[in-house]
Amino acid sequence: MTPSSQNPNTEKENTAILSVGSNSALVLMKLIVGFALGSVSMISEAIHSGMDLLASIIAFLSVRKSGQAPDDEHTFGHGKFESISGMIEALLIFIAAILIIEEAIAKIIDPASEPMNQTLMIAGIMVMGISVGVNALVSARLMKIAKKTESIALESDAWHLRTDVYTSLGVMTGLILIWATKIAILDSLIAIGVAFVILKAAYDLTKKSYKDLIDYRLTDEEVSRITSIICEHQSVYVNFHGLRTRRAGPEIFIDLHLVVDKDISVEQSHDITDHLEKDLKIEYPRANVTIHVEPNTGEHIKKPPLCDLAR
Known part of the structure; x- marks a missing residue:
């Protein structure tokens, strides 16, 4: 069966699984290199990707549930499970941003005494580059299927990953600057910048999901x-x-x-x-x-x- 001829619900589920798989791999890579390097901005990105992973799992479960036919208890169908999913994902993003800001401020107050390992910094830059490429491809696929199937859960997941593209670029740029200038505080400042980008994404997602839950009219x-x-x-x-x-x-x-x-x-x-x-x-x-x-x-x-x- 070609992708264009797939059942819409099957296509949505397969795309959600793709997001879960890619996020799992990226979280693992970022955590390993981030803790080895001691980079708060990279660990922040791992937290961000971890929230993306949880969001992807929620999106997968919600699109599977929303695709079910109406029943005696849900005579108008199960579509709002996707809207609820969007609200949960937004809450997770808010939590991730708060954790990132808290960790970054703590590191500014009590900076590490030893500089970052130069070899590990190169590894971190490479991991961030991989993250940018993978998330750009997966988010494009998610958004395409979201628009095709009118799925707010997949659209929310796509926006998460697009945000991750920009924040990964920011962290990668920061690591390059730290590697070149040896100014360690840039790591925490970039992490705070990442957190504010995440907060904006969470606000937009909350607004969109809330409209669906209160039966706001179409655009x-x-x-x-x-x-x-x-x-x-x-x-x-x-x-x-x-x-x-x-x-x-x-x-x-x-x-x-x-x-x-x-x-x-x-x-x-x-x-x-x-x-x-x-x-x-x-x-x-x-x-x-x-x-x-x-x-x-x-x-x-x-x-x-x-x-x-x-x-």
């Missing part, structure tokens, strides 16, 4: 596209109103009121809504569409102005 671009699709059918109905949207992980929910000619049959009304629902699902395959049909009583003569804006 302006998505609502505009949904409106445009509805308006493409305006020749067969009188008006529409009450459009509402929300997201639950990879699932999105769309409901609206459709005003039709009062003289058409129930079968004709059903055909109109069925056609509209199918067109919406072409654009949004994981959409759950609910359309309430209303007869035109003379109060809905004009087409909605949104249709003019959506052209």
